[in-house]
Amino acid sequence: MSRVAVVGAGPAGIAAAVCAAEGGQQVSLIDDNQNEGGQIWRGETAGEWFDRLRGVRVARLQRARVISARDDALRVELPDRALTLRYDKLILATGARERFLPYPGWTLPRAFGAGGMQAFVKSGLDVRGARVVVGGTGPLLLAVAALLRKRGAKVEAIIEQAPLVRVTGFVLALPASKLAQAISLKASLLGVPHLHDRWISEFTGSSVRLDDGRTIDCDYAAVGYGLVPNAEFVELIGPHNNVWQAGECTGIGGVEKSLLEGAQAGHLAAGNQEGAAALQPKIEAARAFAARLEKSFALRPELNSLATPETIVCRCENVAAGALEGMRSWREAKLYTRCGMGPCQGRVCGPAVEFLRGWKPDSVRPPLLPARVESMIGGRE
Ligand SMILES: Cc1cc2nc3c(=O)[nH]c(=O)nc-3n(C[C@H](O)[C@H](O)[C@H](O)COP(=O)(O)OP(=O)(O)OC[C@H]3O[C@@H](n4cnc5c(N)ncnc54)[C@H](O)[C@@H]3O)c2cc1C
Missing domain, CATH: 3.50.50.60 (FAD/NAD(P)-binding domain)
Incomplete structure (x- = not known):
């Protein structure tokens, strides 16, 4: 039996946890919200997947944010403490946020x-x-x-x-x-x-x-x-054999795509290759839908000039669009203006600046989400 950690308890994370647990694995499901369900099922508890989740043994950590990751352990901050959670297999189902x-x-x-x-x-x-x-x-x-x-x-x-x-x-x-x-x-x-x-x-x-x-x-x-994938985690941890991604963090495609990819990741973590392969045709159809969605609602270039020089771009650090004039990269903007260096760490202004100026963030570093200093340094295993 392997220890499977699933980060994110939206549709993708729930499906992953259920399929891995039904496949006999020891599963932890971690989410920073009060309740499971992610963006779409926020606060709901009814439905097939919630019933299946209640029917398996899964350690459920709520109000628990994963703030950093190594290739065998996650650092998790809870309201009153922090802990290190070791895993053999990891499923990232961190969803998306609004742009x-x-x-x-x-x-x-x-x-x-x-x-x-x-x-x-x-x-x-x-x-x-x-x-x-x-x-x-x-x-x-x-x-x-x-x-x-x-x-x-x-x-x-x-x-x-x-x-x-x-x-x-x-x-x-x-x-x-x-x-x-x-x-x-x-x-x-x-x-x-x-x-x-x-x-x-x-x-x-x-x-x-x-x-x-x-x-x-x-x-x-x-x-x-539109939405942007929460892909920072994936970038931080890099490609590994025992790590899978599922749902909106891999691309925006709606709840069906999240459920299918989540279920497939759960099967793979449980070594059920057959169950995983059976889902592939439906996953391909869901990804084709995601590609059509992206194309149909692509942002028009005129939106580039929505912000005037006085318009705030980085709300955390109060940086206006005009302050970014003359900057050549995200790094330069950070160093000279503190754009993206506030509590949200560029989660809000990053995608906006990427669209406005074409700059990609140069590196992802822990903590992935705002965290208490003591949560970063050691603590209970
Ligand atoms: C604001 C918003 C509103 C939406 N409303 C709708 C809607 O009305 N109808 C619709 O069809 N689709 C909606 N969507 C799209 C919807 O997100 C997807 O269809 C579906 O919920 C995606 O499921 P998911 O499991 O991939 O991701 P999500 O549902 O986003 O779940 C990801 C979960 O991971 C958690 N998480 C992320 N990082 C961490 C971390 N480091 N530590 C701990 N937990 C973490 C998040 O808090 C979240 O609970 C919405 C999306 C957003 C962003």
Whole structure:
């Protein structure tokens, strides 16, 4: 029996833990949230995969963030202590986060990411009667708008940067089950203006301005430009025989892809080659869907000029876009302006700067997430 550590308890991590445990392995499932479920099943406990998780022996560590990793051990920070967790096999299912593109007003109160606002509403933010404009790109915008409407908000408009023709092509190529989902989401948003080929260029606190000059009054702006994989862990640990990745950290493709890749990684960690191979055709189809998603909602070059010289790019260190002028690399920007050196360690501004300036972060170092100093140095095994 091997010790299998699974980092991340979203759909991919849950499927991996279940399949590895069903295959007789000693499994630990680690996640930094209060509850398992990741981004999509946040706070839920019902469903096939939760039932299967309850049916196996898995050590579940919640509110536990993995802050660093070696090739045989993880350093894990809990609210009151830190520990070193040794493993024989490791599955990384660290998911994705929202991509923000800085625009004037994005740091004001009541300016949210689209997924960020969804998370707040799921956690209890009362939006009854509030006027919200949802903007950015990707299918998540519809899911967020539908949830907001269901919770009593008035969705004033959905502003999608991708051209209608590309989005229509994407929708028409959806498999029947996904097409039905898309139609039902769209039906739940009947009457909400849905603009394509447009983007939000400013939030004033009481309205948004679009790129074509029109304004829409609102209380909240919920703006997100797709998702970026949480791939830092993978970069830190590098390729190893006993390490697998699964779910959105390998590329953005939705919950089915995460479940399939998670299940496959769990089977592989349990030595069940046959079970893993049987999933391959479905995984390939899910990856093809991921590629279509990326192409259909690719960011348009005009978004490059959303930020004015005064617009804050790095919220942690208060660095404006103008301060990055003349810099030639991410490293130079860090050294001269502290961009990306605050508590989030570039998790928010990194993808934005990559899009705006084309700079890739030069190295990934522990801690992967903000951590207490004492958590970094030794401690209980
Ligand atoms: C903000 C947001 C909202 C979304 N909303 C929807 C939606 O409404 N509908 C939809 O179909 N899809 C949505 N998605 C896409 C959704 O994430 C995927 O479809 C699916 O949840 C991916 O599953 P996953 O297991 O790969 O990753 P996730 O669900 O992201 O799970 C990864 C888990 O790993 C944890 N983690 C990461 N790093 C560490 C670490 N170092 N230590 C401990 N834990 C760690 C994370 O906290 C998270 O719980 C959303 C994505 C985001 C980012």
